[in-house]
Amino acid sequence: MCTSFTFTSQYDADYLGRTMDFSFQLNSFPKVMPRGYEWETSNGRSFNLEYGFVGTAMTTNGVVFADGLNEQGLSIAVLYYSGEASYATSTSSNNINLEPEEFIMWFLGMNESIADVKENIDKVRILKQVNPALDRVPPLHFLVTDQTGQSIVITPIDGQLIVQDNPVQVLTNNPSLEWHYQNLRQHTTFNVEAPAPQLLGMKHIEPIGVEAGTENLPGGYTSPARFVRAAYFRQYIEDAENENKRLNNMFKLLDTVSVPRGIVLDEGLPHYTQYQCVMNCSNLKYYYRDYYGSDVYTIELTDDLVTAEEPKSYTVKPSLQFVNLNEEEADA
DSSP, X not given: OOOEEEEEETTTEEEEEEEEEESSOOOOEEEEEOTTOEEEOTTSOEEEOSSOEEEEEXXXXXXXXXXXXXXXXXXXXXXXXXXXXXXXXXXXXTSEEEOGGGHHHXXXXXXXXHHHHHHHGGGEEEBOOOBTTTTBOOOEEEEEEOTTOOEEEEEEETXXXXXXXXXXXXXXXXXXXXXXXXXXXXXXTOOSSOOOOEXXXXXXXXXXXXXXXXXXXXXXXXHHHHHHHHHHHHHHSOOOSSHHHHHHHHHHHHHTTOOOTTTSEETTEEOEEEEEEEEETTTTEEEEEETTOSOOEEEEOOHHHHTOSSOEEOOOOOOOOOOOGGGSOOOO
């Protein structure tokens, strides 16, 4: 059901990374929305987007976005929040009335920063609306960061949007963020160094391997287990001055919480990580990797894209890259 984290590099770059886990086939694709594009909500209200953005879109009930990064470096990812998210049951003439999956379009297209979001968030009302493709009301919450490196969570409660600071900088699914923080207290023995040998009776017991400090980490794919792993891995993942090495480390982190097909079934259907993405809020680049491929697709949010007259969708053709060493010259 998705894992996300934010990360600030010591080399002046801020990131948001996420997995998209689902059993319904999303058929997602990267898409750019230009500045000034006229967007009409399901309730008939029109906006001209103030900021262009790039993200991963899908066609489930019209075109909706699961995440994205705008031209000001504001980024967001949506995650399921089953049993916790709650929506308004009627519209309000005093608010911007949005369906749950429309929120990202408003968020990225009409806000410049987290400070901007906090000022504008009370204008928005999220409505209880069934998505026909899913045949359910999607229960959602959102992880956000920008070029300041702040990490916040936005949660719909009875249609109102509640903003919480997120100092651990990780978000998964239910239960509540406060519950996940309390759960971390059970895992404080994690250590990147192996523990010292213990004297038991007259014998020194050596730890099994240099990895022994990780023994307390949960290994499953539940939301609490993924939250704990992502929190510690995000904290200790190696930073790197080279951008490509840094990105490689972040995708390796996402691999630790990604679900392979067949490991988890939802009513007989594989519930798996359909894609991973990393957003660089500082240089306005979006990195996308499909489940079926090893290639990382990159989109830079350039002026040409932001000022285009129409949105631009991209087709991803995932493939695994293999090098046949039989055809290479062996080292002497």
